[in-house]
Amino acid sequence: MSSVIRFMLNAEEIHLGDFAPTETLLDYLRLRRRLTGTKEGCAEGDCGACTVLVGRLAEGRLVYESINACIRFIGSLHATHVVTVEHLAARDGTLHPVQQAMVDCHGSQCGFCTPGFVMSLYGLWLSNEEPDRSEIEIALQGNLCRCTGYEPIVKAAELVSRTRPSALFDPLERERAEIMAKLWTITSSNDTILVEKEGQRSVIPGSVETLAATLAQAPQATVVAGATDVGLWATKQMRQLDHVVFINQLAELQRIDTDNAGITFGAGVTYARAFATLSIEIPALADLIERIGGAQVRNAGTIGGNIANGSPIGDMPPPLIALGASVTLRSAEGTRRLPLEDFFLAYGRQDRRPGEFVETIFVPRPHEDAFFRVYKISKRRDEDISALCGAFHLLLNGRGAVESIRIAFGGMAATPKRAHAVESALLGQPWSWASVRMAQDAFDTDYQPLTDWRASAAYRSLTAKNLLTRFFLETAGAPVTLKRFEMEDV
Numbered sequence: 001m002s003s004v005i006r007f008m009l010n011a012e013e014i015h016l017g018d019f020a021p022t023e024t025l026l027d028y029l030r031l032r033r034r035l036t037g038t039k040e041g042c043a044e045g046d047c048g049a050c051t052v053l054v055g056r057l058a059e060g061r062l063v064y065e066s067i068n069a070c071i072r073f074i075g076s077l078h079a080t081h082v083v084t085v086e087h088l089a090a091r092d093g094t095l096h097p098v099q100q101a102m103v104d105c106h107g108s109q110c111g112f113c114t115p116g117f118v119m120s121l122y123g124l125w126l127s128n129e130e131p132d133r134s135e136i137e138i139a140l141q142g143n144l145c146r147c148t149g150y151e152p153i154v155k156a157a158e159l160v161s162r163t164r165p166s167a168l169f170d171p172l173e174r175e176r177a178e179i180m181a182k183l184w185t186i187t188s189s190n191d192t193i194l195v196e197k198e199g200q201r202s203v204i205p206g207s208v209e210t211l212a213a214t215l216a217q218a219p220q221a222t223v224v225a226g227a228t229d230v231g232l233w234a235t236k237q238m239r240q241l242d243h244v245v246f247i248n249q250l251a252e253l254q255r256i257d258t259d260n261a262g263i264t265f266g267a268g269v270t271y272a273r274a275f276a277t278l279s280i281e282i283p284a285l286a287d288l289i290e291r292i293g294g295a296q297v298r299n300a301g302t303i304g305g306n307i308a309n310g311s312p313i314g315d316m317p318p319p320l321i322a323l324g325a326s327v328t329l330r331s332a333e334g335t336r337r338l339p340l341e342d343f344f345l346a347y348g349r350q351d352r353r354p355g356e357f358v359e360t361i362f363v364p365r366p367h368e369d370a371f372f373r374v375y376k377i378s379k380r381r382d383e384d385i386s387a388l389c390g391a392f393h394l395l396l397n398g399r400g401a402v403e404s405i406r407i408a409f410g411g412m413a414a415t416p417k418r419a420h421a422v423e424s425a426l427l428g429q430p431w432s433w434a435s436v437r438m439a440q441d442a443f444d445t446d447y448q449p450l451t452d453w454r455a456s457a458a459y460r461s462l463t464a465k466n467l468l469t470r471f472f473l474e475t476a477g478a479p480v481t482l483k484r485f486e487m488e489d490v
Contacts (some may be wrong), residue, residue: 002193005078005204008179010032010087011171016193018075021222021244022234026050026069037085037115038069041144042387043235045228045297046383048143051116053123053297055081055172055179057187062180064172065272065299068142071231072300075202075246079186079192081179082315085115087171088122091223097169098122104155117143120295126172130161140292140418141382151365154262183484203245208252210249210329211357216332219354223243226300228231228287228293229309243390253304254361262364267304267357280451282366290375292316294383304358306341310350310398310415313386317416319374320410322391323363330359337362352464357467360458370395371475375467377411379454386411387455390464392471394431402426402435407468412447412460422468436472440465 004017019028019341028041029035029052041049047067054065054072054081064083088096094102099119108114117140124131131139136157145153172179190206192214203221205211215221221243224230233239247253253268256277261279271289273314275298279286292298293317306316317340325340332355332468340361343351352358366372371394378384388411397403405426407419427438449460 002189002191002196005075005193007079007176008081008182011175012345012411013182016293018197019195019202020197020225021073021075021200021241021474022239024070024231024235025074025077025082027071027073028074032462035084035086036431038437039112040070041113041116042232043070043409044232045293046142046144046297047113048116048120048294049113051119051143051296052085053083054124055083055183057180057183060307062176064123064126066139066142066296067300068228068231069297071227071235071246073227073231073246075195075204075244076224076227076248078204078246078249079183081183083172085118089170091207095164095459096122097160098156101163102153105152105156107148107152107156107228111458112148113143113145113257117153121153121160121371122156123295125160125164126170126344128161129164130287131157132160135333138290139295142296165473197241201243202320203243204249205247206272207243208250208359210328211245211247212332212355216355217359218243218245220483223247223357225302225305226270226297228297229305229311237390247357248300248302258364263302265361265363267302267308267359267361267455269303271298271301271303282323282363282372283454284372284374285323285363286375288315288319288389289374291378291382297383303361307361308352308358310344310348312347312413312415313389313411314416315376315386315389315410318389318410319372320361321416321418322374322404322406323372323395324393325363326356327394328360328362329353329356331355331357335359341408341416341418344415344417353487366393367395371471373471373474375470377463377467382404385454388412388449388460390462390467392468394471397433397457399430401428401430409447409464410457412449412464417447419443419446419464431472431476433472433476436468440468441470 006016029038039049041047045458050069052069053064054067120142128220142291187481191204192210193204195202222241253266255266257264275289306314321341327340376389377387390409393406421442425442429435449457451457
């Protein structure tokens, strides 16, 4: 067992054994290393001023992704390469092409957010040689600016892709072989790492078996993958976590397996990695992922974490429940599998026994003739938490009647929850406006939503009914008009 984590910071190899479980990468960079180009804006993963790149070995390649340093804990950095804005310019002061493009296009005014934008654009520059405008905008979803209006920044991204220079200008291209070799050396050992500081413990298990054994001994420990939610416990709620187990380095939890029945995701699969598979297998679900946080959140947040946290406004559970997903829980005593909808018991409480953790999520493949839609309702389109999220999964029989239907919502109850009464009202009925209109009242039986600052109870109830109408209009199979279906009354 080791007592230090090892990672690369720009061109330096770091051996670190003196950190608290909730010490963030942002604080480490600014306070310990005086790398102040990485800024603190929101301290909750929203503004992108703290954006850095984190490189990791994946399937024999070195992959760099943008992440929010403000909510990334130090303990999750083992066997990675952290790159800050200070690493981009040449030693003689020559700016990196991405930085120069920001200058040439006047992409900076007050300058506070500029390093974060540069790092997001740099991540895009590394992964996509010819991004279109849509891809640029998606890459910048997690970066906020209050000066430039974004257009000059987008133009900088377009400029640097058109005038892409030799790879010799880029430090990560020059150093790639060396960095890979060092990371391979670090990852070659599967030792469990235990770091203790002032009575607090950070554990980085070397295998899933060790993870299970660790939680058997300390079931009260907090399991952390991407920390896109838990990070805010530390930065906003000022909670002290005395025992944290980091799992983002476990390759066993990052597998994606597909077969004729469906897709099995390891609990540690990030939104970004899941998107590549879902865009082919279940496009509607991939479309939802593009609206979860910004790129930095999708690069860190995990499918399993979104489920295990049990939030009633988590975006992934409603569509997964509508698809009939199941979850496998593991402990030192073995595994058990249950329907995902049964995992959520009450607000803040899930069917997870002491020592258990989410190991995999199985998502059945929709029938080729089924209709599946997901609708996220939020105050702003990008990088916002849902007021409610509804998912609809419908299969009609040969006569155009409802053979099966599953409807699930988040934000409408204390847990992600199916609309059983609405489903019952529609089952066996013709898929018609009359059936839909009749079934809408059943939403009042299924849900009694709360009023909060995101939406009122009345708004949520009305919107859920209107989303059923929208789903019908999109799947009715014949041209429809608003007048025909009296939308003004819905």
